[in-house]
Amino acid sequence: MNENIEIPLSKNKIILLFVGALIFVILGLWFAIDPENFKVSIFRYRSAELIKIIGIISVAFFGVCSFFIFKKVFDKKPGLIIDKNGITDNSNSTSIGLVKWTDIIGIRVLEVVNQKFVMIDVSNPEHYIELKKNGIGKMAMKANYKKYGSPISITANSLKSDFKEVRAIIEKQYEKNALQHRL
Template sequence: MNSKIEIPLSKMKITLLLIGAIIFIVLGILFILNPQQFTTNLFRSPEIIRIVGIASVSFFGLCLIFIVKKLFDNKIGLTIDHNGITDNTNATSVGLIEWEDITGIEKVQVASTKILMLQTDKPDKYINRGKSWISKRAMQANNNLYGSPLSIVSNSLKMKFEDLEELIRAEFEKRKK
């Protein structure tokens, strides 16, 4: 019962995320500097293209900051033990999520990204533990959209999402009994 499961961060996956973020930042900069070059029948307005560029640079710029931090992070990505789940997988990670605070697990998919939402009856406890204003706002948005501020993704872990989901569900069921 006191076993500890540690899932490390995948430097390869994080590097691929880094490359993707850089590509979107570069495209965003091109959209900002030369929006008329990217007009199409669907997007005829250079102003709209410039706004998309600004949004791309802003969003993926923030992502880039987080990705670079994760690339040099030597902490374990996810730890599952008798206390709960210690999450270090994403920008909204809050550390230890205690088993007693988890009321359920839901899988959601946003575009191609699969996310495990850990349902809790104490969302404010975890939102208040957010590391920054941006992190707290993202957790609040998750809570409003999905009913929980607690999300776990496998994008930065050395484990496939399906295996991660199966593992967390099995450990949750053990703890419920």
């Protein structure tokens, strides 16, 4: 018998991510408004223009991140649901909902700058990219697919669970359900 596994979103983790993103927005504003104060040895070229550009990019990138993270604070849906149909991901801004077991061809772990992801390899990646209605999320999924071979990645950053547990649950359920769908 298939069990339904739900991993809720961790409001504490999400709030910490939001605060971290806001700090980068504030630092970016400071860089953009007063670049002369940052012409110190940590910047190789010590160019006020370069520092200002870095500040503007920081404000834009982390401002967008802050917006999506803030929306997650009020999200009532579970972060991850694993059931007989597949994996329903609601953990981040590139989440697209249900990924069917019949579409999943592999599960692997990817580590990028000390951040671990469970990569879900699917037989029809373009289909899942097209499911994403948000333009920024769609661009992120396309970039993931181009660089890492799959548009679907799951991290435990916003879940009430750690990465090892999330990985173990997904791998166990994949083995169990993939076998059932092949029979």
